[in-house]
């Protein structure tokens with residue numbers, strides 16, 4: 001009976017899944033028989049490392065205010081030999097890879113929420129409006145949480161870029177199809193699966209995290225989560241998505257398969273009080289990951305934009321600085337950008 005149910009579920013999903021598992025016993029460890037997903041590494045206890053004692057962390061959500069928005073370097077978008085990253089805010093970057101435009105976890109909305117009147121609100125406006133960006137050819141999505149998969153932004157991007165391709169984790173395609181994105185423009189991958197988009201090679205890689213949209217508990221972990229490695233001509237970018245450290249084994253493996261990585265985009269916010277490190281990494285853990293995967297440069301994300309948890313707005317940047325000194329990495333190897341800043345990447 002269970003197996004029959006499993007087969008029916010599988011048939012429903014087969015339109016978007018690439019790998020076929022004929023038997024339940026063949027399922028990869030991170031797949032559950034009910035079609036949901038799980039982390040397969042061991043969750044280590046919450047960390048405090050460079051963080052203050054939980055008792056000193058503010059009891060209210062982060063007070064947000066406008067951070068500076070900068071301009072300049074737009075010529076990099078026009079340069080067909082340049083690779084650049086523009087920080088829009090939170091985990092949204094516009095990566096211009098020569099003449100190819102990529103958006104990561106795009107959110108241009110006022111709130112990270114299913115409704116427009118409630119939910120975490122942004123302090124700083126998007127560093128660049130969608131209309132001011134050059135063409136978007138590819139959107140990569142790490143998971144379905146509202147601050148990473150925003151319906152209004154997805155629809156605006158599609159309206160403006162009719163040929164854009166969306167690369168998403170398993171089971172997220174059905175959400176996009178429901179919103180009206182054509183199935184043929186969606187690539188849906190499982191951990192370690194790869195696909196080609198234009199001249200770029202994309203691999204969906206594991207992360208320790210969760211997924212959930214809506215109020216129903218049953219939606220928890222019903223879609224997969226992860227990060228993306230994008231490669232072309234030996235140049236590699238790792239967009240880590242939203243991650244906890246777990247026992248570090250997923251990231252060791254990413255390092256083993258892809259090191260050296262030229263540029264990593266790593267989250268540094270939403271880690272206080274320490275219980276949040278069950279879902280996120282602290283700046284110190286981000287520096288550890290930078291070292292673990294052999295990243296030449298890392299750029300910080302997931303901070304300074306939405307009032308999501310309890311650390312002060314400036315804490316992630318300050319704690320990143322402390323962690324770099326403590327772990328002895330040069331200041332310029334792992335840095336933050338200003339909203340709207342366009343940063344050249346190297347080949």
Ligand SMILES: [Zn+2]
Nearest residue numbers: 143145209242
């Ligand atoms: Zn998340």
